[in-house]
Amino acid sequence: MESKFTEAYEQSASESGHETNCEKIIKLLDAVVDGEASAEEQIFFNGHIEECVPCFESHQKQKLLKGLVSGHLKRRIVPDRLAFSIKAKIQETTV
Amino acid sequence: MSDQTGKQMSKEEKDARFEAELLPVLDPLYNFAYRLTLDEDDANDLVQETYLKAYRFFDYFEQGTNAKAWLFRILKNSFINEFRKKSKQPAKVDYSEVEGYYNSEDVEGESGVATTTDMRTESVQDLIGDEVASALNALPVDFRTVIILCDLEGFTYEEMAKILDIPIGTVRSRLHRARNSLKEKLEKYARSMGYND
Numbered sequence: 001m002e003s004k005f006t007e008a009y010e011q012s013a014s015e016s017g018h019e020t021n022c023e024k025i026i027k028l029l030d031a032v033v034d035g036e037a038s039a040e041e042q043i044f045f046n047g048h049i050e051e052c053v054p055c056f057e058s059h060q061k062q063k064l065l066k067g068l069v070s071g072h073l074k075r076r077i078v079p080d081r082l083a084f085s086i087k088a089k090i091q092e093t094t095v
Numbered sequence: 096m097s098d099q100t101g102k103q104m105s106k107e108e109k110d111a112r113f114e115a116e117l118l119p120v121l122d123p124l125y126n127f128a129y130r131l132t133l134d135e136d137d138a139n140d141l142v143q144e145t146y147l148k149a150y151r152f153f154d155y156f157e158q159g160t161n162a163k164a165w166l167f168r169i170l171k172n173s174f175i176n177e178f179r180k181k182s183k184q185p186a187k188v189d190y191s192e193v194e195g196y197y198n199s200e201d202v203e204g205e206s207g208v209a210t211t212t213d214m215r216t217e218s219v220q221d222l223i224g225d226e227v228a229s230a231l232n233a234l235p236v237d238f239r240t241v242i243i244l245c246d247l248e249g250f251t252y253e254e255m256a257k258i259l260d261i262p263i264g265t266v267r268s269r270l271h272r273a274r275n276s277l278k279e280k281l282e283k284y285a286r287s288m289g290y291n292d
Contacts, residue, residue, distance in 0.1 A: 020261045030270050034245060036252050065278055069246035073231065074222040082139060083118060086146045090110055093150060 021048055027057045029062045113153055117146065118162045122172060123248055130243050131174050133232055145170040164250065168258045172260050173239070179236070230280040238273035245270060 019027075031037040032045050033040050049056040124145065128138035148169050149156070156165060231239055244250045244258065256263045 019141060027271075030267060031252075034252070034270075054167075059209065061278070064273070065281070066246050068223065068227050068281070069231070069242060069277075072227050073247060074139065074221075074224045074228065075126050076129045076138070077123070078122055078136075079135075082125065082142060083121055086118070086121075086143055087114065089143065089147060090113065090150050093147070094106075 003042060022055055025049065025052070026058065029058060032059070033062045033066050109153065112158070113150060116156075117149055117166060120166050123163065124166055124222075127167060127243060127248070128170060130231070130247075131134050131171075131236060131291065132178055137178055137181070141170060141174060143176075144173050148173065152246055161230060161254065163248075164254045164258055167244070167248075167250075168260075171258055226281070226284055230284065233280060234273060234276055237269060238276055241266065241270045241273050242277060 025045060028037060028041055031041065037045065043093050045059075049059055121142070125138060125142050128141040128145075129135065132138050132141060145166060149166055152169075156162070184192065231242065234242070240259070244255050245252075250258065252263050252266050255266045259266065261269075
């Protein structure tokens with residue numbers, strides 16, 4: 001009963017423009033995984049995910065997603081002739 | 096004659112400085128160009144044009160400042176102005192990468208090379224990479240751009256705002272929407288592979 005009351009309260013608070021802590025955490029996810037959160041934001045974030053399992057899991061997923069791009073996306077190999085061609089064009093250019 | 100020699104010398108100096116400061120960025124710049132155009136020839140042309148523009152405006156470049164962000168900004172502007180129209184549509188998937196993967200498997204099999212645990216792990220890594228590339232390539236170019244700049248090239252939000260000419264708040268919201276979209280595509284793939292969550 002009590003949790004239902006809290007959920008209902010948080011729902012109405014959210015609709016009236018007051019964010020729940022979980023909504024604030026979702027908005028902070030990117031800044032946290034990118035190392036762009038302020039010290040205050042980071043403290044609030046850490047405190048919340050210690051107690052909230054869904055937000056903890058969202059954070060894990062966001063880290064995984066960033067890791068997939070940074071760690072698994074293959075880099076294209078620069079064609080050998082490109083640097084040579086750029087140098088040649090620059091040397092031809094008169095300024 | 097002496098004037099000409101002086102001019103020649105200054106061009107040589109400029110060229111040397113240009114090459115020393117800006118050519119080391121060639122590798123990330125080419126990768127960025129490829130991820131925007133999804134085409135090797137277009138990426139080549141875009142990178143060449145970027146360097147030629149940078150050369151013309153090199154006097155405005157402050158030595159020792161962020162050459163990488165400066166070149167990325169020039170490339171992004173060139174892409175928007177000239178290359179966007181002719182670049183491949185986002186829905187097109189880069190099948191050559193996937194194709195290359197399967198072909199290399201065949202070759203290894205035929206040559207009788209034993210598949211070690213390491214090679215298996217490497218193949219799985221490649222497959223994940225192909226899937227990430229396909230999902231990323233299927234995103235609209237504005238979404239692709241913020242993910243590449245942030246996750247692949249490690250630019251800060253402030254640098255991204257300068258490269259893209261948008262406020263930091265827009266960088267944040269675009270990145271948020273881009274990641275949600277990428278997550279959706281990868282989750283769909285994970286479900287098709289039998290992972291439920």
